[in-house]
Amino acid sequence: MKTLKLITAIAITAILGFTSCQSEESIQTGTNPNANSSTSPTASNFERAAMNDGSEDDFLDGSACTELLFPLSATINGKNITILSKLDFSAALNILGEFNDDNDTVAFNFPINVRLSNYTEVTVNSQSELDALKSECESAEAQGRDAISCIDFKFPITMLTYNVSLEQTGSVVIQSEKQLYTFMSGLNSDVLFTANYPISATLSNGTEIQINSDAELQDSISDCVQFEDEKDEAADAALEVEAILSGAKFTVDSYIVAGVNTANDYVNYTIEFTNDLKLIAKDIVNSTTGEIEGTYTVSSETEVFLNTTFASNTAVSALGNDWVVNTYSSTLVSLKSKTDASVTLTFKKI
Template sequence: MKTIKIISAIALTAILGFTSCQSEENSQVGTNPNANSSTSPTASNYQRATMNDGSDDDFLDGNACTELLFPLTANVNGQQITLLSKLDFTAVLNIMGQFNNDSDAVTFSFPIRVRTSAYTDVTINSQSAFNTLKQECETAESQGKDAISCVDIQFPVTMLTYSVSLEQTGSVVIQSEKQLYTFMKNLQDDELFAVNYPISVTLSNGTTVQIKSDAEFQNAISECVQFEDEKDAAEDTAEEVEAILSGTKFKVETFVVAGANTANDYANWSIEFKNDLKVVAKNVVNSALGEVNGTYTVSSETEAFVNINFASNTTVSALSNNWVISTYSNTLITLKSKTDASVTLALKKI
């Protein structure tokens, strides 16, 4: 999935230290039959949820395992650009967004520096080394060694530590994702832990929830992963539909408003979606009626959308809407209004 991070094969070189302290006042001092080992699902969940997130720059490097470090220079669709911070991402996206029927090409001026999922900073000296790192990422993901970036844990979080005999040995107050990742990564076979619940987490859908157990944390992960999967599927749909629309002429096959099919009102009109996000309606019978120009965008959330915008008071202005993509093929796209599902539009390729 596109918003997940994975453990890089590059070894962790910077280890944070922690201070453990015995707390006789803690309500969980003593034995704890629910303590977790380093190989437990709970340990895996917390480690995966706290890896370094390298997904923000995936449009540039195509690698969710690595975070690009600044400064760096890249050639984007033939244009050289130097990036000093994430603020320069906008300039890259503007170049990529000039046309929607081209294949965006990005090459870096090596060496570049990246930060891995394990918080290790690495210098990449060549395209081949860059490709190897990307392949390692894909291999690890296929093996189920992926990390989860759709849960943000609110810190501080306290971890209670136990011996294998389930006697508490101390507690550790964790202040950041990096510290929690390192704590989980460095657990030894003879060390157990328990999370001092409750804790708060924020999911990628914007919901903040209080977690009171390991099981509830697993449920929160399952919920947000499902949400991310829906977003990924919608993004794939948007990309495919945009490719079908771009540079192609369509006719109105059906246009149902208030239960009536008004497609005949547009029988003499073609709708052409240009590759620069312009849309042009032409009367193919009476050229004297000229053209009606508009714009369109294809986007996604947990559904995919086609937004069509023609000027008001034109023959085709009623087609303006934020449409939800219902079904699509290479020749037919069916849409429904985002605000009124009873209003539907079907566009058939000419």
């Protein structure tokens, strides 16, 4: 689902920063029966897509409605860390990802400064204040006022303005998301607008598009929002798969290559997925055989992936692959090769 950003109750009563973009030369005469009001779906689409994106630090504050401002310090899983820039996010992620079956905790050393979805910067003095902002964020989502972050416009964008008689009164050249948000959120009821199409944009799946009308804008947003929803569903499923695997032992229930089931090749082995992302293959029949170690990771896009790796030239090397998770339950995880759908593997929990 799309990233959430907070729409606060602060009213913006004037459009700031645009007077230098408007001149006598930019004003064109004419009428436009398709001009949009401040309450139109097009106005909402542009405004929500232009909100400040606070999603990059969600693993710390749990809310895309707040962008953490630097410097700040926090205690993460009992370890103190100072974050001076986004470059320090990797250190925080390493602490959080050390084990996949623990309860991660992030305790900020308040006060901290955050930037809200409307670009306002505020000081947060306690966890309760931060929780209140998160609650407002969840309310915005429930009411359909959450941000649309799956589309990035390419600037400049020109907005043509009209009066209620549909006569053009001017034009505004917008150079950034913040200016676009300010323009849309500051529109008066007696001002209408239309975008001077075409507009170029990039979707969250990397596709670059050209938008030629309000209808195409709506279609593009609907498509990319659906893509984001699928990504969120897959991310939730990935967490479930990782929880099933972590700290558990499995046997190879089936391993099919080109229609041939070779599970008997692994009948003597158990495969343990440890909570620190390691694999341990153990021969339960021949105790003199040493353990074979490997690694695993669970990830997702619009599907759930499991990567397994064992050292080459071992009895279980063939089980190492980039897998797509087909189905899963509390006792079975069924996989197919990412590159060859004829190769499938099913792990059964002991």
